[in-house]
Amino acid sequence: MVAYKSKMVERISLPARETRERALEAAGYNVFNLDAADVFIDLLTDSGTGAMSDAQWAALLRGDEAYAGSESFAELESAVADVMGFEHVVPTHQGRGAENVLYGSLLSEGDVVPNNTHFDTTRAHVANQGADPVDCPTEGADDPSLEAPFKGNFSLERARAVVDDVGAERVPVVVQTITNNSTAGQPVSVENTRAIRTFADEIDATFVIDACRFAENAAFVRRREPEFEDATIDAIAREQLGYADAIVMSGKKDGLVNAGGFVATDDADLFERCKQRAILFEGFPTYGGMAGRDLGAMAVGLREAVEPSYLEDRLESIATLATLLEDVGVPIYRPVGGHAVYLDASELFPHLEASEFPGQALVCELYREGGVRGVELGSFAFPNTDRPELVRLAVPRRTYHREHFEHVAETATAVLENRETVSGYEIASDPAVPELRHFSADLEPL
Numbered sequence: 001m002v003a004y005k006s007k008m009v010e011r012i013s014l015p016a017r018e019t020r021e022r023a024l025e026a027a028g029y030n031v032f033n034l035d036a037a038d039v040f041i042d043l044l045t046d047s048g049t050g051a052m053s054d055a056q057w058a059a060l061l062r063g064d065e066a067y068a069g070s071e072s073f074a075e076l077e078s079a080v081a082d083v084m085g086f087e088h089v090v091p092t093h094q095g096r097g098a099e100n101v102l103y104g105s106l107l108s109e110g111d112v113v114p115n116n117t118h119f120d121t122t123r124a125h126v127a128n129q130g131a132d133p134v135d136c137p138t139e140g141a142d143d144p145s146l147e148a149p150f151k152g153n154f155s156l157e158r159a160r161a162v163v164d165d166v167g168a169e170r171v172p173v174v175v176q177t178i179t180n181n182s183t184a185g186q187p188v189s190v191e192n193t194r195a196i197r198t199f200a201d202e203i204d205a206t207f208v209i210d211a212c213r214f215a216e217n218a219a220f221v222r223r224r225e226p227e228f229e230d231a232t233i234d235a236i237a238r239e240q241l242g243y244a245d246a247i248v249m250s251g252k253k254d255g256l257v258n259a260g261g262f263v264a265t266d267d268a269d270l271f272e273r274c275k276q277r278a279i280l281f282e283g284f285p286t287y288g289g290m291a292g293r294d295l296g297a298m299a300v301g302l303r304e305a306v307e308p309s310y311l312e313d314r315l316e317s318i319a320t321l322a323t324l325l326e327d328v329g330v331p332i333y334r335p336v337g338g339h340a341v342y343l344d345a346s347e348l349f350p351h352l353e354a355s356e357f358p359g360q361a362l363v364c365e366l367y368r369e370g371g372v373r374g375v376e377l378g379s380f381a382f383p384n385t386d387r388p389e390l391v392r393l394a395v396p397r398r399t400y401h402r403e404h405f406e407h408v409a410e411t412a413t414a415v416l417e418n419r420e421t422v423s424g425y426e427i428a429s430d431p432a433v434p435e436l437r438h439f440s441a442d443l444e445p446l
């Protein structure tokens with residue numbers, strides 16, 4: 001059921017086809033280089049792109065900009081305690097700031113970090129500490145057509161094999177990402193989280209949850225894990241997060257804000273270490289790179305993110321986009337995840353090899369045909385891994401509605417009509433950081 005009406009609007013328009021053609025070429029066929037003004041429906045990311053509520057805008061006006069001991073920080077602490085169950089909070093400018101603070105406090109050269117699937121900034125931050133990020137997705141996670149309730153799960157079997165191989169002393173941290181962004185936004189069960197807690201205790205490791213989309217995950221747990229069918233969303237969230245020693249959070253997702261993040265923990269010693277590192281990289285620990293008003297808006301956003309009507313609206317909106325796309329014959333990753341619909345580009349363009357970046361070809365066609373911006377998460381973003389060639393259409397929170405999604409489906413129909421004629425791409429420039437090449441590399445059509 002619809003949960004919002006508009007109080008403020010932003011004009012959007014579809015640029016002419018020639019403008020789109022020119023913009024795409026000028027962007028080096030990399031949609032990260034497009035001007036947002038040239039994009040009609042922007043599904044590049046759900047991160048920091050959502051609409052804030054009137055209550056959040058009101059919190060902005062009440063923000064306390066004190067350098068130390070800000071009242072807005074106290075509001076954030078109280079929201080994190082109530083919604084997520086942690087006592088200590090270190091605010092940061094966004095999720096990757098939290099990753100730098102936490103992983104910089106926990107990891108050293110030569111360590112190995114198992115994660116269900118590392119998000120790209122997580123992988124880069126673990127590597128930046130001289131540690132080795134190892135993905136341990138559950139069996140079947142890479143199969144876009146397998147219907148299973150928790151394809152985001154962490155494989156204990158794979159993680160145990162890693163520990164057997166390198167020795168427990170080299171695995172000081174185990175991470176679970178909920179939902180699993182790099183595995184099509186698939187949820188993770190509480191049962192899986194409990195099992196990791198036990199595993200982390202066995203090997204004496206710190207258990208970290210990447211909680212970016214914890215509320216969406218809790219909504220899936222309520223729907224799919226029988227033990228929790230009568231539980232409230234916030235009780236599920238607190239229970240699941242409560243198994244972790246620390247969490248890293250990007251407020252730009254389930255904090256429902258445009259900027260912000262934090263580390264949270266109940267471990268006083270780890271909190272102390274994180275605070276010291278935060279002072280170096282983020283700011284004094286009661287603001288951590290955020291304006292007081294942004295701390296206040298995030299405090300309100302965290303509480304809104306676990307409201308049942310919000311989450312119902314949220315999951316329904318992703319499901320609507322997915323159904324519209326499937327109805328016109330677009331192959332998608334099943335089941336549909338929590339923040340995005342992932343399209344299967346290799347199925348759509350069987351004539352393109354992985355080395356010709358079928359996902360990037362689809363991203364370019366969606367923009368060319370309808371001004372729709374998505375993102376490639378296949379061989380271009382993840383070189384040398386054996387992943388499906390996916391394109392993510394991420395849905396900003398509380399922003400787009402059915403009419404927008406109908407335009408996306410019409411655009412996809414136009415792409416499908418000319419699918420045999422679509423060419424692949426090659427990389428035309430070498431970026432400085434190979435793991436992050438998809439953000440900046442130029443491409444050329446083959």
Ligand code: F0G
Nearest residue numbers: 045047094095096119121181212250252
């Ligand atoms: N962890 C996960 C699982 C993420 O999805 C992201 C960001 C981060 C950490 C980093 O947070 O952007 O606030 O620094 N994901 C965005 C995306 C960028 O488009 O999926 P950040």
